[in-house]
Amino acid sequence: MTRYSALALLKAGLTGQRGWDRAWRDPEPTTHYDVIVIGGGGHGLATAYYLAKVHGIRNVAVLEKGWIGGGNTGRNTTIVRSNYRQKPLHDLFDFALGLWEGMSDELNYNVMFSPRGALFLGHSDSDMTVLAQRGDALRCDGIDAELLTRDQVRKLVPLLDMSPDARFPVHGGLIQRRGGTARHDAVAWGYARAADSLGVDIIQNCEVTGIVQSGGRVTGVETSRGKIGAGRVGICVAGNSGPVAALAGITLPIEAQTLQAFVTEQVKPMIDTVIMSQSLHCYISQSDKGGIVLGGDPDQFPSYAQRGLPPRIERAAAEAIALVPALSRLRMARCWAGTTDMSFDGSPIISALPVGGLYLNGGWCYGGFKATPGSGFVYAHLLATGAAHRLAAPFALDRFAEARPSTKRGSARCRSCADDADRLPPLRSARASRVRL
Amino acid sequence: MMRIDCPHCGPRAQAEFAYERTLDSIVTLDMAEDEAVARLYARANPRGFDDELWRHGFGCRQWLVLHRHRQTHEIASVAAFDPAIHS
Ligand SMILES: Cc1cc2nc3c(=O)[nH]c(=O)nc-3n(C[C@H](O)[C@H](O)[C@H](O)COP(=O)(O)OP(=O)(O)OC[C@H]3O[C@@H](n4cnc5c(N)ncnc54)[C@H](O)[C@@H]3O)c2cc1C
Numbered sequence: 132m133t134r135y136s137a138l139a140l141l142k143a144g145l146t147g148q149r150g151w152d153r154a155w156r157d158p159e160p161t162t163h164y165d166v167i168v169i170g171g172g173g174h175g176l177a178t179a180y181y182l183a184k185v186h187g188i189r190n191v192a193v194l195e196k197g198w199i200g201g202g203n204t205g206r207n208t209t210i211v212r213s214n215y216r217q218k219p220l221h222d223l224f225d226f227a228l229g230l231w232e233g234m235s236d237e238l239n240y241n242v243m244f245s246p247r248g249a250l251f252l253g254h255s256d257s258d259m260t261v262l263a264q265r266g267d268a269l270r271c272d273g274i275d276a277e278l279l280t281r282d283q284v285r286k287l288v289p290l291l292d293m294s295p296d297a298r299f300p301v302h303g304g305l306i307q308r309r310g311g312t313a314r315h316d317a318v319a320w321g322y323a324r325a326a327d328s329l330g331v332d333i334i335q336n337c338e339v340t341g342i343v344q345s346g347g348r349v350t351g352v353e354t355s356r357g358k359i360g361a362g363r364v365g366i367c368v369a370g371n372s373g374p375v376a377a378l379a380g381i382t383l384p385i386e387a388q389t390l391q392a393f394v395t396e397q398v399k400p401m402i403d404t405v406i407m408s409q410s411l412h413c414y415i416s417q418s419d420k421g422g423i424v425l426g427g428d429p430d431q432f433p434s435y436a437q438r439g440l441p442p443r444i445e446r447a448a449a450e451a452i453a454l455v456p457a458l459s460r461l462r463m464a465r466c467w468a469g470t471t472d473m474s475f476d477g478s479p480i481i482s483a484l485p486v487g488g489l490y491l492n493g494g495w496c497y498g499g500f501k502a503t504p505g506s507g508f509v510y511a512h513l514l515a516t517g518a519a520h521r522l523a524a525p526f527a528l529d530r531f532a533e534a535r536p537s538t539k540r541g542s543a544r545c546r547s548c549a550d551d552a553d554r555l556p557p558l559r560s561a562r563a564s565r566v567r568l
Numbered sequence: 569m570m571r572i573d574c575p576h577c578g579p580r581a582q583a584e585f586a587y588e589r590t591l592d593s594i595v596t597l598d599m600a601e602d603e604a605v606a607r608l609y610a611r612a613n614p615r616g617f618d619d620e621l622w623r624h625g626f627g628c629r630q631w632l633v634l635h636r637h638r639q640t641h642e643i644a645s646v647a648a649f650d651p652a653i654h655s
């Protein structure tokens with residue numbers, strides 16, 4: 132495999148950029164793998180990469196029913212940050228953020244990670260109180276969080292509506308400067324190329340249609356390309372977690388829901404921060420191509436349609452225009468939808484399943500892109516060792532039966548963090564959970 | 569967007585309705601703990617038909633039972649919720 136570098140690019144330029152190797156092979160599946168990962172999204176591909184890289188397990192296949200990155204990985208609004216209020220979540224996401232910072236070098240693939248700052252706007256005194264509390268909790272754990280005044284926000288995003296009759300008055304904000312965006316496709320491709328170079332087979336157009344068991348243990352999978360044996364099988368299929376777990380007779384605390392995103396025509400740089408809001412489910416960023424990327428509310432009912440409701444588009448556009456009036460001049464270029472795996476407490480499930488050798492990584496709701504490297508890392512640990520990685524331990528499946536919140540914290544270090552565990556009601560419905568993107 | 573044929577109000581836009589939960593996840597007060605937990609948290613979550621509780625919030629405000637396909641959005645039937653039959 133040729134290493135990508137400026138020199139390689141220059142050299143290839145002399146011959147018209149021909150002669151590049153393909154980025155990963157297109158192998159036929161063999162009859163048996165030590166580990167099969169179902170699902171070739173960012174999480175599945177990262178898992179395979181870390182299995183090979185960290186644990187030396189290279190007889191691994193990633194089975195993808197369509198094309199890699201064609202699921203939520205290639206449909207999301209690419210916001211990367213780690214400033215979650217609850218400790219187990221921000222610990223895992225901040226570990227992931229550390230991996231994002233070195234990802235392009237690690238994979239020798241430009242994932243265009245752009246830490247341009249992830250800003251939450253506060254629109255009221257109570258918003259600002261919540262943001263301040265969150266900031267304190269994060270800083271206690273060494274995660275960067277900076278509370279901004281209204282004037283500081285105005286300087287950062289001059290296009291915000293700061294007029295006295297603004298629909299959503301801006302009182303201030305909370306920014307994580309290390310947060311930002313990345314190129315979603317490149318994340319899938321980068322992990323695929325790096326995993327392939329370590330010997331992992333990436334098999335596309337290969338849908339898993341059955342999970343083969345013997346004596347309470349998984350022994351392989353049935354696929355659209357035949358039966359393949361496996362020592363361990365890791366499910367990593369996001370919105371399809373329900374149907375794939377059902378192949379092994381397992382029901383999950385997960386419901387599939389549609390989430391949409393939109394992009395406008397391309398314009399010159401106008402917004403260089405990721406804008407989110409404490410009160411609105413609206414988030415705005417500008418892609419490197421110039422399109423303004425917008426996201427909004429999920430559809431709030433179960434669906435696998437990958438096609439969402441028009442009222443959600445109207446609402447997201449209305450909120451975005453209220454925040455940044457200049458956006459009203461732009462035309463919407465495209466909108467699309469993905470099927471998210473909504474878990475009932477808004478947290479992921481990274482866990483062994485009741486069938487031996489079968490594991491699940493899912494329930495990331497609408498916020499799993501930012502977790503991609505960390506999720507792959509801890510899932511590889513689980514698949515390789517059979518034991519949960521320290522950061523994944525709070526996210527076991529049995530927390531639901533025991534009504535134990537995933538966000539129970541270990542040691543109390545400050546007043547506002549100490550309240551964490553008690554603040555999260557143990558039983559929440561999928562509709563009530565509002566984990567932000 | 570779907571059009572839901574409310575047995576009380578007739579065909580109305582989906583925007584008037586809210587999804588509540590699947591019919592098999594209703595928990596009654598006398599239920600044993602194990603069963604209550606299973607009903608609260610285990611979902612068949614099929615890529616196909618399921619029975620769902622919806623509420624016509626901006627109409628008659630009644631509970632409805634929809635038999636709905638989760639990929640095609642086909643609604644095979646809408647019935648008024650009847651505790652004697654449905655729970
Ligand atoms: C519109 C939208 C916006 C979002 N915005 C953000 C954001 O800004 N920030 C953020 O952090 N997160 C965001 N998310 C969430 C994020 O996209 C997901 O949590 C994340 O991409 C999940 O990654 P994955 O690899 O698990 O899933 P996917 O990329 O969906 O990969 C799963 C793969 O499994 C495959 N598969 C399914 N069934 C089978 C089978 N039977 N056999 C073989 N393969 C199968 C699918 O084809 C798919 O490719 C957003 C999601 C959506 C839909």
Ligand SMILES: [Zn+2]
Binds near residue numbers: 574577578627628629
């Ligand atoms: Zn009605």
